[in-house]
Amino acid sequence: MTEKPFTTGTRLLPLIVLFAAIAVWWALWQLRVFPESVFPSPLAVAKGIGEEIRTGRLGNDLVASLFRVTTGFMLAVLLGVPVGLWLGNHVRSRLALLPAINFFRSLSPLAWIPFAILWFGIGDLPAIFLIFMACFFPIVVATLAAVASIPSVYFRVARDYRFSGLELLTKVTLPAIAPQVITSLRVTAGLAWLVVVAAEMIAGRDGLGFAIWDARNGLRMDLLVAGMIVIGVIGMVIDRLLMRLTKIRSVSWGYEG
Amino acid sequence: MKAKPLLIKEASVSFGSVEVFRNLSLEISQGEFVAVVGPSGCGKTTLLNLFSGFLKPSLGSVVCSGRVRMVYQHDGLLPWQTAAQNIALGLRDLSSEAERKRQLNEMLRLINLEEFAGHYPHQLSGGMRQRVELARALAGDTDILLLDEPFSSLDYLTGLRLRRELARMLEELPRTVVLVTHDIEEAAQLADRILVLSDRPARICRELRMSLPRPRELTHPQVVETVHAVLAEFGLEQDKVGV
Numbered sequence: 001m002t003e004k005p006f007t008t009g010t011r012l013l014p015l016i017v018l019f020a021a022i023a024v025w026w027a028l029w030q031l032r033v034f035p036e037s038v039f040p041s042p043l044a045v046a047k048g049i050g051e052e053i054r055t056g057r058l059g060n061d062l063v064a065s066l067f068r069v070t071t072g073f074m075l076a077v078l079l080g081v082p083v084g085l086w087l088g089n090h091v092r093s094r095l096a097l098l099p100a101i102n103f104f105r106s107l108s109p110l111a112w113i114p115f116a117i118l119w120f121g122i123g124d125l126p127a128i129f130l131i132f133m134a135c136f137f138p139i140v141v142a143t144l145a146a147v148a149s150i151p152s153v154y155f156r157v158a159r160d161y162r163f164s165g166l167e168l169l170t171k172v173t174l175p176a177i178a179p180q181v182i183t184s185l186r187v188t189a190g191l192a193w194l195v196v197v198a199a200e201m202i203a204g205r206d207g208l209g210f211a212i213w214d215a216r217n218g219l220r221m222d223l224l225v226a227g228m229i230v231i232g233v234i235g236m237v238i239d240r241l242l243m244r245l246t247k248i249r250s251v252s253w254g255y256e257g
Numbered sequence: 258m259k260a261k262p263l264l265i266k267e268a269s270v271s272f273g274s275v276e277v278f279r280n281l282s283l284e285i286s287q288g289e290f291v292a293v294v295g296p297s298g299c300g301k302t303t304l305l306n307l308f309s310g311f312l313k314p315s316l317g318s319v320v321c322s323g324r325v326r327m328v329y330q331h332d333g334l335l336p337w338q339t340a341a342q343n344i345a346l347g348l349r350d351l352s353s354e355a356e357r358k359r360q361l362n363e364m365l366r367l368i369n370l371e372e373f374a375g376h377y378p379h380q381l382s383g384g385m386r387q388r389v390e391l392a393r394a395l396a397g398d399t400d401i402l403l404l405d406e407p408f409s410s411l412d413y414l415t416g417l418r419l420r421r422e423l424a425r426m427l428e429e430l431p432r433t434v435v436l437v438t439h440d441i442e443e444a445a446q447l448a449d450r451i452l453v454l455s456d457r458p459a460r461i462c463r464e465l466r467m468s469l470p471r472p473r474e475l476t477h478p479q480v481v482e483t484v485h486a487v488l489a490e491f492g493l494e495q496d497k498v499g500v
């Protein structure tokens with residue numbers, strides 16, 4: 001895991017790419033490759049972001065979306081990890097339930113949108129439900145796979161050193177599965193962020209997904225792109241935050257080699 | 258007569274069609290140091306697994322009375338704990354915090370890894386990991402030590418030094434030890450009794466007793482003679498057969 005220390009020049013590379021992309025965008029706009037009504041200029045989008053911040057709408061939408069993602073995702077983690085632990089330790093239940101879990105995992109969460117609206121109406125609940133459906137099954141599968149693959153020697157060591165039943169869970173099982181579970185949290189949090197946008201476009205009256213849908217309906221292409229940019233940036237920030245978990249000293253062993 | 262904390266009576270073990278032991282019997286006395294040598298795959302690890310209770314024989318019985326710790330042939334350190342935390346597992350039973358700390362530091366000094374106390378196993382070399390694992394097993398209180406090639410990935414000199422340390426520590430804290438090893442010199446230098454196992458199904462094809470007190474010099478005549486005798490048993494010293 002030792003990479004050469006980056007020079008400042010190397011660190012600036014992504015910024016250079018960013019400016020190049022904006023330049024291309026600006027050139028396309030100048031050349032009128034697309035009609036102006038459906039292709040906003042970088043400047044208009046920047047102004048759009050400023051306007052959304054000033055009116056407070058961006059803040060509201062951001063909070064609404066983040067609330068739904070956090071709630072749905074947390075529910076999926078709090079239920080999915082224990083279910084995965086249980087299935088990982090009980091072969092018969094695993095045999096019985098795994099096909100069903102794989103079925104739901106393979107079913108696009110967006111397929112639930114009609115039922116989400118019929119059952120929960122419009123607002124926070126349908127979005128939270130969809131995020132939960134998107135995250136719960138992958139987390140269960142990742143956890144049970146991690147539990148099933150813990151080398152038995154760790155449990156033999158635990159017996160040699162007389163761990164209690166509770167210590168087996170907190171000092172062997174949980175730390176042993178942590179690296180794999182954290183990886184699956186990163187993947188599913190990304191999934192949750194994808195799903196919330198779709199959910200809000202159809203079943204929301206606020207949130208970033210609703211904001212871009214609303215901008216499209218109002219033919220405000222500048223606000224549409226502004227919303228897209230915010231969605232992408234927040235997705236990156238969420239992944240960055242979760243990546244920090246992989247740097248915890250007692251889990252970093254799981255990411256070597 | 259001395260107590261026999263480890264006893265195997267006419268035990269048979271098979272894995273599918275692989276017959277590892279047939280009617281094996283073995284007694285190990287309190288405080289005895291027994292080394293087990295034999296060809297690869299003959300059942301040495303299986304023997305330790307019988308003693309630790311991890312494996313049950315299909316026939317016969319195994320008795321193991323006392324607290325057992327094993328040093329595993331393949332990475333038995335908990336990778337989410339530092340070297341120091343792993344060793345501290347061995348000291349869990351001590352009630353005094355200060356005493357735990359003192360013994361932990363002593364162990365780290367003994368295996369020469371004081372600077373690496375805070376390192377995780379994946380940050381240590383193979384030999385360093387073996388030293389930590391050995392320290393963990395030796396730390397604190399236990400009755401029986403089952404050692405599965407604990408010195409195999411150490412360099413020659415560190416291996417020698419650790420053998421000496423093990424001998425010294427057993428002097429202070431006598432324990433019943435079963436040491437599985439490929440290294441005949443190591444067996445001759447440490448053990449009260451050397452068991453030579455045959456190919457599968459494994460029998461004890463030779464038993465050698467050593468009366469010399471530990472620590473023993475590698476070049477002591479009795480050690481050298483024992484090494485010759487074991488080599489002869491493996492057919493590697495034709496001219497010495499029958500020593």
Ligand SMILES: Nc1ncnc2c1ncn2[C@@H]1O[C@H](COP(=O)(O)OP(=O)(O)OP(=O)(O)O)[C@@H](O)[C@H]1O
Nearest residue numbers: 272275277295296297298299300301302303304330
């Ligand atoms: N869990 C298992 N399942 C099936 N076969 C096994 C199992 N454990 C051991 N064996 C078989 O039993 C035999 C003895 O294995 P064991 O690990 O005891 O050998 P060993 O003497 O320790 O060898 P080495 O010196 O290479 O460590 C081998 O032939 C092995 O294939």
Ligand SMILES: [Mg+2]
Nearest residue numbers: 301302330405
């Ligand atoms: Mg072995």
